[in-house]
Structures are given as structure tokens and as C-alpha cells.
Amino acid sequence: MLTLPAPAKLNLFLSITGRRDDGYHNLQTLFQFVDYGDSLAFSPTDDGELILTPELAGVLPEQNLIIKAARLLQELQKKKTGATQGAHIHLTKLLPMGGGLGGGSSDAATTLVALNQLWKLGLSTDTLAELGIALGADVPVFIRGHAAFAEGVGEILTPACPDEPWYLILCPQLEVATATIFNDPELVRNSPALTLQQWLETPWRNDCEALVKKRHPEVAKLLSWLLEYAPSRMTGTGACIFASFGSQQAAEDVLAKAPRGVFGFVAKGCNQSPLFSALEKLKPAIKRVPSSNSTI
Ligand SMILES: C[C@@](CO)(OP(=O)(O)O)[C@H](O)COP(=O)(O)OP(=O)(O)OC[C@H]1O[C@@H](n2ccc(N)nc2=O)[C@H](O)[C@@H]1O
């Protein structure tokens, strides 16, 4: 059995620079991982069956990004060798869904990376990232495993090394559907594209934040509360918000004062994904196939 993390991501800034003909939006964002997230345990089988436990409330197994990721690999394997392997996958779900923390994408990425190893498929990181983009715009960064400045729909990645502070992440009890925010007529979608250097000299913001606050007053209220303690922002299309602190204790102290009923956690920013830190610890049992470029 192989147990691996599927960490959360934060969008340290997020700007929407345009809408493409296919309806997707071009954006610029700085992705960083945190050392908190889901965990997946994989046991390979020879019978071709994929079994995921437990089921996620509201998500049919065949719609679960974990099963979708595994099926993509099975299809490739079938084409290559005519055979398919299976797996029992146990998911420990800690990340709220629809929170802008990328939990579904991270679960999918961990599945691609883990089954590539366990089924001995030998696919490169580039190939896994290309497969991943079909599952979600956020999957490639989790496959590549390094903090990155992202452009395009999130697939053009330039590795970056922002500070790695302690974060307090607060999750209002609501799911924000990414598609709903991107389809909202009031979304700001014409921000100028900047270079990473220009971003480093500009105050960071999230272009979805004003709209999500307007549609979900709970987010606005919690953000006003957190702003009393530290500069704070929303991640992705929300609903989670975060603030950075110089020490774990400082972040814990604010969490202890959080309004009743609000779920939150303290985590360390990581420029290397905890998924790859875990894989490195397993070396030499498991080796990563090197990548050749940084697009996707
Ligand atoms: C906005 C971001 C920023 O990190 O985060 P989340 O808040 O979802 O985590 C992501 O790019 C989201 O990525 P992901 O959650 O994988 O989205 P997808 O499943 O690919 O897309 C869901 C829907 O959102 C819209 N969409 C998504 C990404 C994008 N660049 N433009 C879009 O217009 C499309 O309507 C699409 O059908």
C-alpha cells in the first residue's frame, strides 16, 4: 500500500486577463502549496477494478476526480499493453469542497502520480501534466509540484519561490462553484497582464474576491473579521480566505479567536509540494520520471 498526501493550494494573487473563445478565462496567479490536505492510500490489484472508499457526499464515484484520473491511466495502459490494472483507493478527505483550495485537483494529481508508479507505467511528468489538464485547470501545478506563476488557464507554469510563511486559512460553510463565478456577468475579466517581476512590485489581489463577497455576504463578513488581524485575501474563486503570519503561534492565536462554527486551520506555505516531499522520503523505492519543459 502506498499512502500519499494531496495538499491544498493557495492563489497568493489571482487576476483575470480575458475570456477565450472556448469560454475559459486567461488568468495570472501565483500558486503555493500548504502542508495540510487530503490523504490517499493506494493498493494495486490485477483485476482492473477501481474501488474508492468512502464515497464523497454529493459526488458520484464516476464523477470523482480520483476515479476519472485512474480511468485516464487505465485507458493509456490498455492502448499500450492491452491489459488494465486496478486499485483500491482510500480517501481521507480533510479539505472543504468548493473552497478554492484545489482539493479535487490535488486528489486527481496524487492519483496520477501514485498509479503511474504502482502500475509501473513510466509516464513522464510532462505526460501526466497533459493528462491532468483534461481533469481541471489546476491539476498540472499539483503534478509538477513546485510553487509557480501560472498563466493561460493555469497550465503555463513558471516555477517561483515566494516566502513560505505560516497561514491561517478560514473556510466559510459554503461551496462556491468555480463555473458560477466565471460565468457571472459582473466578474472583472479585463485586468492587464503583468510580468512576474511587476507582480512582485504590486499589491497582491484576487479579481474574484469583490464578486464573491457580493454574492456571499458570509465571505465578506469573515474577511472583514480576519483583516482586523492581518492582510487577508480569498483563494481561487473562494470561499476560503487566508492571512499570513510570521510564526505558527501567531496564526494559532488568531484561529483560537475565530467566530463560532467557522472551520479553519493553520498550515505552512511550501514551495515544494508535500506530495513530492513524501515521495522523496520513499526513495529509492520510488523514483520520479524527470520532465523536459515547464509548460503544462
Ligand atoms: C480559479 C482557480 C484558480 O486556481 O481555482 P479554484 O477556485 O477553482 O480552486 C482554477 O483555475 C480553477 O481550476 P479548476 O477548479 O480545476 O477548474 P476547472 O474544473 O478546469 O473549470 C471549472 C469551470 O470554471 C471555468 N473556468 C475555469 C478555469 C479558467 N481558467 N477559466 C474558466 O472559465 C469554466 O467554466 C470551467 O468549466
Ligand SMILES: Nc1ncnc2c1ncn2[C@@H]1O[C@H](COP(=O)(O)OP(=O)(O)O)[C@@H](O)[C@H]1O
Ligand atoms: N476528489 C474530489 N474532491 C473534491 N471535489 C471533487 C472531487 N471529485 C470531484 N469533485 C467535485 O469538484 C468540485 C470542486 O472541488 P474542489 O477542488 O474541492 O474545489 P475548488 O476547485 O473550489 O478548490 C466539488 O464541488 C465536487 O463536485
